[in-house]
Amino acid sequence: MTNKTVRGTNRPFPGRARPFSIAVAAGLVAGLICVPTPPATAQQVVADEIAGAGAGAGSVDRADVVDAGSAALDASNAGSAAAGSGDMGSSISGSLGGDLGTDDPLDVPIPAGTGPGSILAIAPVDFPEGPGMGSSGGSAEGASESDGPVTGDARLLAFASTMEDGTLAPVGAVLYEPHEPWTGEGERPTVVVAPGTVGQADRCAPSRTFAQEDDAHVGQARTLMGQGYRVIVTDYIGLGGPGIHTYANRIEQGRTVLDAARAALAADGLAGDSPVGLWGYSQGGGAVASAAEMAPTYAPGLNIRATFAGAPPADLAQVLTQIDGSLIMGAIGYAVNGFLARNPDLAPLMTRVLSPRGAETLAGLADDCIMDSVDRTGLRSTTGWTSDGRPLTEHFAEHPEIVEVLDNNLIGTMKPEHPVLVISGSNDDVIPAAQAEQLARDWCDLGAEVVYRADNIPPLAPGMAINHSLPMMAANDAALDFMAAAFAGESTGSTCGN
Known part of the structure; x- marks a missing residue:
C-alpha cells in the first residue's frame, strides 16, 4: 500500500518532516486523549521542565521525563478545554439519576424491554465561560471552516449498550449540535467520537470531565462541529458506569460506538438510516475499527458512510x-x-x-x-x-x-461495508504500525474499501509516545477530507491492491 491523496481534495498531507526538540513531547497529549494539536504553552512547559532539571534531551532520567510529560499533559488538557473550569455535576439536571460530576458510577435504571442504543436519560449542559467558549445556553465557540465562530448546543445523555454476555449496561455520552449550517450533500451527518485512552476510573470518562479544566474532548468535538457535523463523544462500558472499564475489549467497545450512534439519532428523532461517521484514534481507533466491521451484524440499520481509524490496536x-x-x-x-x-x-x-x-x-x-x-x-x-x-x-x-x-479481540476478521481510512505512524512507539497495516490488508482481502496512509515521521525519543501522537495531528486534515468525500458520495481513493 502507498500513501495517496484523498480524491476530491487539494489539501496536502501535513506534518511529514519536523525537526526534533524535546519540546515536541507535548505532542504525546494528542495520542493519549484524542484531541487536536495542543497549544504552544504545553510545548513550552516541556521545555521548561527539562531545562529546570538541568538536563539535555539525551540525558534526562526517568523522574525528569515523567514530570515533563505530566506537565505537558496537564497544560494541554487545560488548553484544549479552553480554560473551562465548570463542574458538570453542578450544571446538570438530576434527571440522569445521579451527579455525574462525582466518582459514583452512572446509576440509571434500564427498564424491561429496552433495546441497545435506547436513551435512558438526557439533559442540556452549559459550557462555562472561557476563551473560545460561550457563556450560556450550552453554546461553544471555536473556529469554523469559514473562520467564523463555531457555536452549538450540548446535552449529556445516558444510553443502553450490550456487554459480552448480552446484558445491557448504561453508558454516558455528550451530544453536540452545531449552529453551523450543513452545506454538504443530503442531511447533516452525525459523527461518533470514540475517545483515546483516558484511564480506567469512572472519573476519567468524557461525560464526567465535560467542561472541567482538564477536559480535552470539547476541542475534538469543535473540530468536527466546524465542518457542520453533529457529534457525540461517548464513554465506554464500565468507564463512568457500573463495573470496571473493559479496556481494549473489541466486542464491548465496538457495540458501544454503534449504540452511541443509535442514541444520537434517537435524541432528535432522526431516522435510523440518517448518515453516520465514526472517528477515533489509538484506543478510539480500535473501538471504531471494531464497530465498522461489526455494524453489518450488530447494527445493520445504521447508515455508516465512513470510518476514520487512527493507530488502531487491532492485534493486542x-x-x-x-x-x-x-x-x-x-x-x-x-x-x-x-x-x-x-x-x-x-x-x-x-x-x-x-x-x-x-x-x-x-x-x-x-x-x-x-x-x-x-x-x-x-x-x-x-x-x-x-x-x-x-x-x-x-x-x-x-x-x-x-x-x-x-x-478473540483481534480486529480484521469481518468486512466493513463502507469506506475506512486507517492511518498509522511508521515509527509509532505505542501502537505498532505493522499490525495497523495488516488490519488494512485483511479488510482489503475481504473486499472492503480501505485507504491506508503511513506517516513517516522519524523516531523521536522512543517510549515517550511522541511518535504515537504526531501522526494523529498530521492526520486530522486528511481524516476530515476523507469524511467529506465519503459523505458526498465521492471516491475516497482506495489503496487496496497498491
Whole structure:
C-alpha cells in the first residue's frame, strides 16, 4: 500500500518532516486523549521542565521525563478545554439519576424491554465561560471552516449498550449540535467520537470531565462541529458506569460506538438510516475499527458512510509487547483488569504469575486516570509485576487460555461495508504500525474499501509516545477530507491492491 491523496481534495498531507526538540513531547497529549494539536504553552512547559532539571534531551532520567510529560499533559488538557473550569455535576439536571460530576458510577435504571442504543436519560449542559467558549445556553465557540465562530448546543445523555454476555449496561455520552449550517450533500451527518485512552476510573470518562479544566474532548468535538457535523463523544462500558472499564475489549467497545450512534439519532428523532461517521484514534481507533466491521451484524440499520481509524490496536498481542516500558505502559494494566472482569477463570493463573507488587499495581491502575498511571508506572517494565521477573507478555504467550482471549479481540476478521481510512505512524512507539497495516490488508482481502496512509515521521525519543501522537495531528486534515468525500458520495481513493 502507498500513501495517496484523498480524491476530491487539494489539501496536502501535513506534518511529514519536523525537526526534533524535546519540546515536541507535548505532542504525546494528542495520542493519549484524542484531541487536536495542543497549544504552544504545553510545548513550552516541556521545555521548561527539562531545562529546570538541568538536563539535555539525551540525558534526562526517568523522574525528569515523567514530570515533563505530566506537565505537558496537564497544560494541554487545560488548553484544549479552553480554560473551562465548570463542574458538570453542578450544571446538570438530576434527571440522569445521579451527579455525574462525582466518582459514583452512572446509576440509571434500564427498564424491561429496552433495546441497545435506547436513551435512558438526557439533559442540556452549559459550557462555562472561557476563551473560545460561550457563556450560556450550552453554546461553544471555536473556529469554523469559514473562520467564523463555531457555536452549538450540548446535552449529556445516558444510553443502553450490550456487554459480552448480552446484558445491557448504561453508558454516558455528550451530544453536540452545531449552529453551523450543513452545506454538504443530503442531511447533516452525525459523527461518533470514540475517545483515546483516558484511564480506567469512572472519573476519567468524557461525560464526567465535560467542561472541567482538564477536559480535552470539547476541542475534538469543535473540530468536527466546524465542518457542520453533529457529534457525540461517548464513554465506554464500565468507564463512568457500573463495573470496571473493559479496556481494549473489541466486542464491548465496538457495540458501544454503534449504540452511541443509535442514541444520537434517537435524541432528535432522526431516522435510523440518517448518515453516520465514526472517528477515533489509538484506543478510539480500535473501538471504531471494531464497530465498522461489526455494524453489518450488530447494527445493520445504521447508515455508516465512513470510518476514520487512527493507530488502531487491532492485534493486542503485538500492542501489549510494544507498549511495555513506555510512558503509558499502565494501559497494560487496564487491559488485564478488563480481561479478568470478563474471564474470571483466569484469576488463579494471574495470581500465580503476578508478584505482590504486580497485584497491587493492577489494583491501583483500576482507579487511575491516565496521568495517575504515568506517575505510577511510566517508563517502567512489567518485569516488575511478575513473580519471576519476566515480562507479562511472555507469560501470556505460554498459556493457551490467555492467547485465546487475545485472539478473540483481534480486529480484521469481518468486512466493513463502507469506506475506512486507517492511518498509522511508521515509527509509532505505542501502537505498532505493522499490525495497523495488516488490519488494512485483511479488510482489503475481504473486499472492503480501505485507504491506508503511513506517516513517516522519524523516531523521536522512543517510549515517550511522541511518535504515537504526531501522526494523529498530521492526520486530522486528511481524516476530515476523507469524511467529506465519503459523505458526498465521492471516491475516497482506495489503496487496496497498491
